Amino acid sequence: MKIPMTICDGYATRNLNDLNIEIGYSNETTILNEIDRLKGNKLKAHDISTKRNIDILDKCARKWMDREYSKEHVKVLSRIINQSEDLIFKEIEITMQMLLKENVKRLLREELNDEDILDKWVDTYYGRVHRQPRGVVFHNVSGNAFVVIPVSISMGLLSKNCNIVKVSADEPYFAYAFYNSLVEIDSSIKDRLSIVYFDSSNSNMYDLIVKNVDAVIHWGGEHSRNFMANLCAKYNVHFIEHGPKVSFQVIDEIEDYEEIAELAARDIVFWEQKACLSPRVIFINKDLNYEKFTKFLSTSLDKLSKELPKSYFNPWDAVKTVQDRQYAILKHGLSNTGKVISSSNADYTVVLSDILPKKEDIDRCFSRFVYIYPFINKDEILSYIDQNLIGYLQTMGYNGNDEEFIEKVTLMGVSIITKIGDMSLHYPGTSHDGIFNLQELTFAASRQNKVGYKFNLKDLLSSYFKRRS
Amino acid sequence: MGFFEDFKNNLIGQYEECEAYRLICKQQGYNPYTDLKTEEDLDYVPFLVTTVFKRSNGLFTKLLRKDINKIHKWTVSSSTSGDPSIVGRTEKDIEVLRSFVEEDDKIFRKRHDYECTFFPLAEDMKAFGRGEFLGKTLESYLGNILDLFTYRDDTIFLLKPSEKGFSVDVDSFVKYIMEHDKKGNYAALGGSTPLFYKTVLGLKETMKPVELGDKAIVHTGGGGWDGRKGNINIGTFIERWRFVEDVSKFLGIPEENFTDTYSFTENSFTMTGHYSKEYKDYIFHVPKWAKVIIRDFKTLKPLKRPGERGLIQVLNAYGTEGFAGASVLVDDIGEIVEYNRCPICNTEGMTIKIIGRVKGTEAKGCGATLGGE
Numbered sequence: 001m002k003i004p005m006t007i008c009d010g011y012a013t014r015n016l017n018d019l020n021i022e023i024g025y026s027n028e029t030t031i032l033n034e035i036d037r038l039k040g041n042k043l044k045a046h047d048i049s050t051k052r053n054i055d056i057l058d059k060c061a062r063k064w065m066d067r068e069y070s071k072e073h074v075k076v077l078s079r080i081i082n083q084s085e086d087l088i089f090k091e092i093e094i095t096m097q098m099l100l101k102e103n104v105k106r107l108l109r110e111e112l113n114d115e116d117i118l119d120k121w122v123d124t125y126y127g128r129v130h131r132q133p134r135g136v137v138f139h140n141v142s143g144n145a146f147v148v149i150p151v152s153i154s155m156g157l158l159s160k161n162c163n164i165v166k167v168s169a170d171e172p173y174f175a176y177a178f179y180n181s182l183v184e185i186d187s188s189i190k191d192r193l194s195i196v197y198f199d200s201s202n203s204n205m206y207d208l209i210v211k212n213v214d215a216v217i218h219w220g221g222e223h224s225r226n227f228m229a230n231l232c233a234k235y236n237v238h239f240i241e242h243g244p245k246v247s248f249q250v251i252d253e254i255e256d257y258e259e260i261a262e263l264a265a266r267d268i269v270f271w272e273q274k275a276c277l278s279p280r281v282i283f284i285n286k287d288l289n290y291e292k293f294t295k296f297l298s299t300s301l302d303k304l305s306k307e308l309p310k311s312y313f314n315p316w317d318a319v320k321t322v323q324d325r326q327y328a329i330l331k332h333g334l335s336n337t338g339k340v341i342s343s344s345n346a347d348y349t350v351v352l353s354d355i356l357p358k359k360e361d362i363d364r365c366f367s368r369f370v371y372i373y374p375f376i377n378k379d380e381i382l383s384y385i386d387q388n389l390i391g392y393l394q395t396m397g398y399n400g401n402d403e404e405f406i407e408k409v410t411l412m413g414v415s416i417i418t419k420i421g422d423m424s425l426h427y428p429g430t431s432h433d434g435i436f437n438l439q440e441l442t443f444a445a446s447r448q449n450k451v452g453y454k455f456n457l458k459d460l461l462s463s464y465f466k467r468r469s
Numbered sequence: 470m471g472f473f474e475d476f477k478n479n480l481i482g483q484y485e486e487c488e489a490y491r492l493i494c495k496q497q498g499y500n501p502y503t504d505l506k507t508e509e510d511l512d513y514v515p516f517l518v519t520t521v522f523k524r525s526n527g528l529f530t531k532l533l534r535k536d537i538n539k540i541h542k543w544t545v546s547s548s549t550s551g552d553p554s555i556v557g558r559t560e561k562d563i564e565v566l567r568s569f570v571e572e573d574d575k576i577f578r579k580r581h582d583y584e585c586t587f588f589p590l591a592e593d594m595k596a597f598g599r600g601e602f603l604g605k606t607l608e609s610y611l612g613n614i615l616d617l618f619t620y621r622d623d624t625i626f627l628l629k630p631s632e633k634g635f636s637v638d639v640d641s642f643v644k645y646i647m648e649h650d651k652k653g654n655y656a657a658l659g660g661s662t663p664l665f666y667k668t669v670l671g672l673k674e675t676m677k678p679v680e681l682g683d684k685a686i687v688h689t690g691g692g693g694w695d696g697r698k699g700n701i702n703i704g705t706f707i708e709r710w711r712f713v714e715d716v717s718k719f720l721g722i723p724e725e726n727f728t729d730t731y732s733f734t735e736n737s738f739t740m741t742g743h744y745s746k747e748y749k750d751y752i753f754h755v756p757k758w759a760k761v762i763i764r765d766f767k768t769l770k771p772l773k774r775p776g777e778r779g780l781i782q783v784l785n786a787y788g789t790e791g792f793a794g795a796s797v798l799v800d801d802i803g804e805i806v807e808y809n810r811c812p813i814c815n816t817e818g819m820t821i822k823i824i825g826r827v828k829g830t831e832a833k834g835c836g837a838t839l840g841g842e
Contacts, residue, residue, distance in 0.1 A: 312767035316829025319780065319800045322769070323520040326493065330521060330528055333492040340496065345769045 001076070003176050005167075006194045007034050014169055017313040019079045023172045023197050028208055031164075034194050035212045038136045038162035045160050045192040046133060050118050052186070053158050054104045059185045060178075061099035064092050073177050077146065080173055082314040083272055090308060091270060094425055095147045099154055103428040108158070110429020111436040118160055118442070127449040131442040133160040134238060135214030140228060142220035142243065143170030145275035149178055151437075152217055153193065157182075159441035162192045164213070168220075172197055203227070211235050215441065219243055240440045242433050245276035245394035246362065249420055250381060250409075251284040252400025254293065260399060261296030262303075263421025267397055268348075269304045270424040272317075273366045276433075277395040277416075277423050280365035281357055283381050285400075286374040294352045294372055298341040301348035301368060310347055310368065317367045321346035324364040356384050378405045385412050394433060397423045472758065473508050476786035480505060480514060480795045486534035487793040490517060511760060512771045516782050516798040519735045522554035529555040530603070532793045540791050543607040546734040547691075554734045555602075556610070558791045562737065563613065565788030569738040569758060570617040576754075577728050577741040578619075579686050580655045585625035585645045587637065587660025587668070588691070591616035593630050610734040611691050627660065637664055643672065646720060650679040658720070659688035662729070663696055663703045666712050669719050680721035687722055690730035690739075694825055710749040727751075731823050735797045737788030745813045748822070752806050755819040760784040763803050763821065778804045778824060800827045 001021050002011065008024030015021070026034070063069045070092055071085075078085045097103065108115045112131055114122050121128035139152045149165075153175070156163035167175045175195045182189040198205050210216060210231040215238040218228045222244050232239035249267065254260050267279050282297075284290045312318055325342055328351045332338035338353035348368040351357075357371045365371060375381055382405075385393065393413035397420045398406070406417060415434035416426060426432065480501045483490050494500065494515050504510060521528050524545075533540060540557040547553070558566075588594065594612030601607060627642055628635040649656040658681075659665070696703045709729075717724045727744035729751045738759045742751030755761045763772045763779040772779050781803040782796065789795050802824040806812060811820045 314829060315766040315780070315802065315827045318766045318769075319827045320829065322798070323518045323800070326518050326521055327526055327528075329493060329496050330489050330531065331526075333496070334489060334528075334531055344497075345767060 003172050003197075005176055005197050006179065006190075007031070007196055012169075012197070012199070014172070016080045016170070017082055019076075021080075021172065023167075023169065025197050025199065027198070028205055031196060031198065031205065032208060032212065034196065035136060035164060035209065038164060038192065038194060039212075041162050041191040042133070042135055044188070045162050048160065048188060048192075050108070050115065050158070050160075053160075054101055056182060056186045056189070057099040057104055057154050057157070058101040060182050061096035063181050063185075064096045064178075069181075073174070076173055077171075078311060079313055080171055081143070081146070082311045082317060084309045084311045087269070087272075087308040087311075091147065091424075094270070095150055098428060099150060104154075104158065107428040108438070111438040112442075118158070121447060124446075125450065126446065128447040130445045130447070131159075131438075132445050133442055135161065136212075137161045137163050137215045137217060137441060138209050138213045139163060139165040140216065140218045140220065140224070141165060141167060141175065142224075143168030143172075144220075145271040146171060146174040147271065147275060148219045148242070149175045151432075152219065153178060153182075155437040155441055156217070157189070157192065159438050161215070161441055164194045164196060164209070166200075166209075167195060167197050169197070169200070200224075206231055210237050213237060215240065217242070217437075217441070238440070240435070240437065243276050244392060245433065246389055246392040247277050247279050247395035247397070247423060249279045249282045249397035249423070250378075250400065250405075251282060251288065251293070251420065252378075252398070252402060252405075253285070254288050254399065257289065257292050257296050258300075260420055261293055262300045263419070264297055264397070265300035265304050266421050267423040268301065268368055268370055269308055272310070273368065273370075275424070277426065279395075279397055279423060280362050280370065282370060282372045283375050284372060286376050288374075290352070290372065290374040294341060294350055297370075297372070298348070298350050301350065302343060305343065305347040305368075312346075318346040321349060321367055321369060324369060325349045328361075328364070356380070359388055362388075378402065381405075382408055382412065385409070389413075395423050395426075397421070472760065472786050473511070476511070476760070476784055476795070477501065477505050479786050479789060483534055483789070483793050483795045487532065489521075489528065489531045490515075490793045490795075493517060511784060512762065514784065514796045516796040517735075517793055519554060519733065519797060519799045522556055522735050523552050524555050525552045529557065533557045533791060534789070534793060535559065535791050537603055537605065540605055542605055542613075543602050544610040544613055544734055545607060547609055547611055555607070556734050556792050556794070557605070562788045562791050563617075566613070566737055566739075567617045569756065569788070570614065571619065572758075573730070573739050573741050573756065574619055577743065578657075578688060579726075580684075581621070581657030581686060582655040583623075583645075583649060584621050584657040584659075585627055585642060586620070586658070587627050587642075587664040588615055589628035589630065589635055590626045591618070591620075593626075593628075593635075597630070597634065614690075614732065614739065628664070637668055639668055639672075642668060643676070646679045646681065649681050649685070650721075651682070653682040653684055656681055656685045657688065658685070658722075659690070661691050661693055662689045662707060662712065663693040665689060666707055666716065667703045669716050673715070673719055678719045678721060682721060683723050683726065685720070685722045685726060687716060687720070687727045688730070689728075690732075692731070692733075694823075695828075709744075709751060713744050729753075733799050733801070735792075735794055735799070736783050737785045737794055738783075742823070743814070747813070748806065750822045752811055752813055752820050753823060754811060754816060755821065757818060758787060761803065761819060761821060763805050764798070772805060773808055775805050775807055778802055780827070781821075781823075801825065802827055 003023050005024035007026050009027045009030050011022035012025045074085050074088045117131045121130045179195045217240040219242045329340045337355045340351050342349040352372045396414045396417045398417050399420045484501050497515050499515050541560040544556050545553045595608045627638045694707050696705045713724050713727050730739050730741045732739040740753050742753035745752050762782040765779045781801050782798045804822040806820040
């Protein structure tokens, strides 16, 4: 299979789960020319109305939600990312919902306070305010969960930027497919969006790109995050960071054990726990019947393994799960510190642990592998977060009503709290890693010209100095 | 007694002596006393995965079947990841391994009046990284296997200890192949695949091929088909057919004279395969003193049909007196060639291809890996 990308100097071959893929790569000159082309289209992008952008995204989302349209793409994606087609269809549904007209409008209102602020100057007490795009934005996307691609691209287009998106060699397919469906709807997309690939070991390429763009939005691991952050600091380029993150659930109250376990399982299954919003640990109040919860959670994961099955294209996931599970059985079994409930194959693993998981245990929590820790009081959770997760926090799925705990946990860095079962469904307008993407991808321009609102700066300054003396 | 009865006794012994294995059995509701009655029941024997023997997991003392004072030595894998497996063995375990290597040799190693190998002297290999751990000697597993091979007194060992570990004595190799060129001698060559291959590829650029003839043999071993072995990395995956084709052409040795030996540190026997032009691969014979089960990646159930691929589980009836190695699942992929016989030489017993290590990486992306301590 060939993925030409929007620009291409040649093809790099890659075998992903026995699928041979030729990825169109670009060299430095081609990338720089592309950035120049996008730079030249800044005004064009700026002049496209928000309504038109919303329409494009809405139509595109509907296309992808139509299984007839998306089924061929899903087939390919399933092989590349080693997820079942059933699960991918569901993930596409969740992701594309966010791009529907009403949700995008809600997003604009929540993030920018006004639907029109990207199109025109909006009245305010001092005069007018307007949001302007940053210019050319470089999106460095990761391959762990394709949700990041429509989010990043849609935010880039809505904010009226021109966008150059570098895909990951681990998942080079979705971004270009999404680009093509946008172009099918409106050819102006070509003026303001480009999907590219180059060998990420070429650090000079990143240097050249960052030097020539106005902002960088980065999705990915710690090493690449730090590298990009340093480059952006070096060239004074606005840096928007997403990842690496860890998310978790806290269950403080339970009315219906079966229901809450089903919801918890749903959060675990989506994105096979590879997304930043996926729960890796469940902290459950020890006063609750945590054994009962564990049993229901296992049953729910078992049920979901039939409805939204795991994929076994790549045996690595299966082998690693079996290996990690056996380690957990021995570690906790030999020290009487917990027990493991699992499928007979690699479908799911639940570790009910009397001791808090170490960092390396959290690193095992991918592909439907979760730790449950019954806590006596929530200070245990706070202390654990303080020692292990500071700087990595994102979503907390919460079932409870302890406002003081919510205050403390958000003070430590948790940036979004959802109901259990909604962790993979961040509503339009909710913060993303503590920021609002549309705010970050634009800047506010103020026009201070309102008649009748004046103050005398000289008087203000003299009264200030009088007070000090 | 036959394999089944001996295996059953070994497994029951392991169940009784090793709490860790007992735990794994209980987790699966398995009791070897009641659940292992017939040969068909072998399909359900719980396994230990090789990774639990890794140093970083700190469980290897829990995987012993004897007190440490009854362990003769620790054998370690030549880890490419820096996290080797550590397996405690008794003197009897080493003796069993020796007898199996000798048996394997009798079947597969043809007459050789001369020999050179891309391995070091067994003593040098064992000394490399040798240490003491919990009062017992710790040595490389490969070194111990080499120690069991029946080398000739005049065998040329091409790997010489050096400051960086080992270096290849290319001059001696060139001299050896030149000496036997067009002589039709019973000349044997062998050793570590990546080093052998790298050397031949290098020489192909600088000298003409030689003609060692149809009495010469090539016997490799020790893995390294992914291009890496210990701290050696030739930077490319080695396709078996390409290795055989290239080396066969350069040395003028028929492809059917190529054999390869497979084993791993947590196992107690070696398994040798002869190359088949028809299959473009080595056909490994599961010896009658062991059993191999190929398990489906998805269901983990045993596969039985030719061409089916899965994870390799080995059942050892012998040689695991010191450690819980009676039933081990390794992260190598195997493919069933024939369940009951070799389609090439018609020898009875299961034949498989070794496809290679399961490849993958830790999740990368916006979901964080924390890296541990």
